[in-house]
Amino acid sequence: MLFINEGALLKVGMKENILSFTSEELKSVFKQKYNQPSYRAVQVFGWLYKDISSFDEMQNVPKKLRENLTRDFFNGQMGIFQSHRSHDGTEKFLLKCQDDNIIEAVKMEYHHGTSVCISTQVGCEMGCIFCASGREGLVRNLSAGEMIGQILAIQKHAKKRISNIVLMGAGEPLQNFIEVQKFLELVHDPKGLNVGYRHITLSTCGLVPEIYNLAELNLPITLAISLHSPSDIERSRIMPINRKYPLKDLIYACLAYTKKTKRRITFEYALIKGKNDTIADAEALIKLIKPVSGHVNLIPINTTDTKLQAPDLQWVQNFNEFLNSHGQNATIRRNMGSDINAACGQLRWQYLKKSE
Ligand code: SF4
Incomplete structure (x- = not known):
């Protein structure tokens, strides 16, 4: 069976919608891209479902990681x-x-x-x-x-x-x-x-x-x-x-x-x-x-x-x-x-x- 998923907006410029990532996927991205432990990915995943409008509001996330996230992702809340x-x-x-x-x-x-x-x-x-x-x-x-x-x-x-x-x-x-x-x-x-x-x-x-x-x-x-x-x-x-x-x-x-x-x-x-x-x-x-x-x-x-x-x-x-x-x-x-x-x-x- 051929599924269709072409055409979904997966990227804007080089940035990806972080809301499309499961917590497991984030764990793997955080490890490979930022050399960050799993718990950081879980922390960020939890923040995404709170009422925040930018990565900078994730208070317990290190500044460098917030900067990396801002560079690589957008928060796709509509x-x-x-x-x-x-x-x-x-x-x-x-x-x-x-x-x-x-x-x-x-x-x-x-x-x-x-x-x-x-x-x-x-x-x-x-x-x-x-x-x-x-x-x-x-x-x-x-x-x-x-x-x-x-x-x-x-x-x-x-x-x-x-x-x-x-x-x-x-x-x-x-x-x-x-x-x-x-x-x-x-x-x-x-x-x-x-x-x-x-x-x-x-x-x-x-x-x-x-x-x-x-x-x-x-x-x-x-x-x-x-x-x-x-x-x-x-x-x-x-x-x-x-x-x-x-x-x-x-x-x-x-x-x-x-x-x-x-x-x-x-x-x-x-x-x-x-x-x-x-x-x-x-x-x-x-x-x-x-x-x-x-x-x-x-x-x-x-x-x-x-x-x-x-x-x-x-x-x-x-x-x-x-x-x-x-x-x-x-x-x-x-x-x-x-x-x-x-x-x-x-x-x-x-x-x-x-x-x-
Ligand atoms: S969105 Fe409208 S046209 Fe499309 S399947 Fe549903 S009822 Fe039919």
Whole structure:
């Protein structure tokens, strides 16, 4: 399997983003480059996850080492370029990368903690018709450090710990497999952000070979499949990836994933009026995912495209009740931040349109 990680911004000039380094990698760099013991690398790694803006603020690190770090690395914590707060507490951010690309992230408040939805690519080439992130195509992959940088920027802004992470912003995480895999290792490190795998959700539109590869990692994260239709014909219209990996292949991959990881899969189902919201669709959905026994997350679609509309709330509830009364576990996801364009890619799309 060929993974794509070309195109992630790994260096600016000769400097590397220190947030992309695991503590083990830093230990080896410190030894080889600066002849420094492991504990120094661990010390510096810990500092990166504190609210600092320069290496000079690492008070217990020798001056010479701080100078070396300033020469060789940059701290890739992102700058918040715009923020919009919803009446429900959801906050959406436009963040600026080192190469001036703009990406989106969203912070959501739940009773169980603060959750951040991050981007894994600049733009996306998957072309799902309901999603603004795909309209400009893929610009490039984000590095693991840039994913960490989003969380650190929001944590600093919110002045509270981020306890849950969702890889469901712009981009297809599994198309950027190497950097996402590294990000999962970084974010889980107890000396860093220390977010448990069970508090991380990775959402994919259905890249089948990469689902098998993710299963091999055997991490107890939650895998969310953007399903959105139980029919190959309709799903191919909504999500072009279905032409490459049709439902049968996707469900086999899901089965392999649950068998290997023992984790329940979440199926995301954005209800679109007249496209996937009939009782026949609900019946087909139950039949399709029955072997996997996953959970269905119903989402009344939230999009700028006026041709795609959500069914009315009563119908969403009827659809949900039908699933549950026929043995399929389902819930309706709260539509958070709809007054601030919190659906995937909307804010960045508006920004790009205004800048044209
Ligand atoms: S929904 Fe996800 S995979 Fe589909 S175009 Fe948007 S960002 Fe890409």
